Amino acid sequence: MAEMTKKRFSIGYALLSKKQKSFIQDSLVNLAKNRGIDLVKIDTDKPLVEQGPFDCVLHKLYGEDWRKQLKEYLSCNSSAIVVDFPDAIDRLHNRISMLDVVAEIEDEGEGVMNSSFGIPKQIVIYDVEKLRNRDFPVIAKPLVADGSAKSHKMLLIFSSEGFEKLKSPTVLQEFVNHGGVIFKVYVVGKYVKCVKRKSLPDIDEAKLDSLNGSLSFSQVSNMTSDERNGDKYYKMMDLEDAAMPPMSLITNIARGLRKAMKLHLFNFDVIRDTKVGNRYLVIDINYFPGYAKMPGYESVLTDFFWDVLNKKEARCFSSEKESMVLVDNKCGYGGETGSLDVSPA
Numbered sequence: 335m336a337e338m339t340k341k342r343f344s345i346g347y348a349l350l351s352k353k354q355k356s357f358i359q360d361s362l363v364n365l366a367k368n369r370g371i372d373l374v375k376i377d378t379d380k381p382l383v384e385q386g387p388f389d390c391v392l393h394k395l396y397g398e399d400w401r402k403q404l405k406e407y408l409s410c411n412s413s414a415i416v417v418d419f420p421d422a423i424d425r426l427h428n429r430i431s432m433l434d435v436v437a438e439i440e441d442e443g444e445g446v447m448n449s450s451f452g453i454p455k456q457i458v459i460y461d462v463e464k465l466r467n468r469d470f471p472v473i474a475k476p477l478v479a480d481g482s483a484k485s486h487k488m489l490l491i492f493s494s495e496g497f498e499k500l501k502s503p504t505v506l507q508e509f510v511n512h513g514g515v516i517f518k519v520y521v522v523g524k525y526v527k528c529v530k531r532k533s534l535p536d537i538d539e540a541k542l543d544s545l546n547g548s549l550s551f552s553q554v555s556n557m558t559s560d561e562r563n564g565d566k567y568y569k570m571m572d573l574e575d576a577a578m579p580p581m582s583l584i585t586n587i588a589r590g591l592r593k594a595m596k597l598h599l600f601n602f603d604v605i606r607d608t609k610v611g612n613r614y615l616v617i618d619i620n621y622f623p624g625y626a627k628m629p630g631y632e633s634v635l636t637d638f639f640w641d642v643l644n645k646k647e648a649r650c651f652s653s654e655k656e657s658m659v660l661v662d663n664k665c666g667y668g669g670e671t672g673s674l675d676v677s678p679a
């Protein structure tokens with residue numbers, strides 16, 4: 335009797351080499367393989383349409399050419415799924431549109447455990463020359479957040495002399511004291527994980543008059559322990575002591591963001607305003623972040639892949655059974671076909 339063979343799935347991934355090294359680890363590849371999912375590297379030197387077939391394309395690549403390739407792939411493989419659509423990822427490449435989305439979900443906050451959330455005050459500056467005195471300290475962040483080293487270069491500005499080093503276009507964001515701790519919230523579909531990381535120290539308002547100019551920094555939360563050990567402040571503080579935010583608030587924000595942005599793979603940075611105590615501010619949202627830093631990332635991601643692929647399978651199966659043709663069988667890029675369900679958990 336012929337043995338029933340279980341269907342295997344194939345996920346093609348297109349990632350920069352740094353991301354590939356950190357994310358595509360043997361432990362992930364093997365776990366996925368055991369669940370019937372093969373992770374296959376996409377050769378970005380060859381046309382995507384000539385590769386596969388893939389049930390799903392996972393990617394963190396940008397640019398017009400890549401966007402066109404994905405579109406073409408979907409038009410030739412109408413049942414394939416792309417995680418996530420470039421149009422949805424785009425808003426995260428601008429630090430203003432990135433945080434605008436938080437206002438779209440504010441109504442759903444409903445004051446979970448008497449806490450509230452929002453974003454720090456911010457404006458975009460296109461002409462540095464025209465800058466006038468304002469409240470200090472402020473953080474200057476490059477408007478564009480495209481993953482380049484430049485896009486992570488920040489300036490902490492204490493006085494108007496600090497504006498001299500600014501490069502436009504830049505976002506000026508109010509610096510909020512937050513006890514030196516940020517909460518990083520990783521979202522993988524419906525899964526949400528919040529971890530603590532060290533952040534910039536608080537700035538004493540009384541000492542502000544003695545601080546002049548600006549201080550540049552980059553990716554504080556990714557500093558190695560050696561880098562931090564050189565600094566008195568980090569020696570003194572203990573992450574263990576910091577209380578976590580209410581998980582119901584965090585999952586509420588995560589779900590709201592996921593639905594509003596139509597994205598499945600992202601993380602966001604949250605700080606707690608020490609002046610208010612129970613007010614939380616979202617300061618950054620990143621597409622496809624460093625998941626490998628998340629404990630047990632292999633099983634979380636494999637479960638997500640499995641959900642995506644089985645939902646796709648169920649969709650195809652039911653449409654076959656009912657002899658129905660999918661709404662747009664020519665695969666609506668940006669439409670229903672090729673996209674995923676983003677319904678709330």
Ligand SMILES: O=P(O)(O)O[C@@H]1[C@@H](OP(=O)(O)O)[C@H](OP(=O)(O)O)[C@H](O)[C@H](OP(=O)(O)O)[C@H]1OP(=O)(O)O
Binds near residue numbers: 481623625
């Ligand atoms: O590489 P990692 O693990 O530090 O991940 C970076 C993220 O660190 P995190 O997971 O938040 O600690 C990092 O998050 P932050 O912006 O540092 O909050 C970014 O997502 C970064 O991607 P990009 O440079 O913005 O395209 C991520 O870099 P890529 O891996 O995508 O290059």
Ligand SMILES: Nc1ncnc2c1ncn2[C@@H]1O[C@H](COP(=O)(O)OP(=O)(O)O)[C@@H](O)[C@H]1O
Binds near residue numbers: 485487516555
């Ligand atoms: N408004 C703010 N108030 C206080 N600290 C901030 C604020 N915005 C950013 N930071 C600090 O600067 C770091 C980098 O800023 P972020 O917007 O997360 O940029 P990146 O995309 O490079 O991670 C944060 O992790 C946090 O430590």
Ligand SMILES: [Mg+2]
Binds near residue numbers: 603618
């Ligand atoms: Mg950040």
Ligand SMILES: [Mg+2]
Binds near residue numbers: 479618619620
């Ligand atoms: Mg970021």
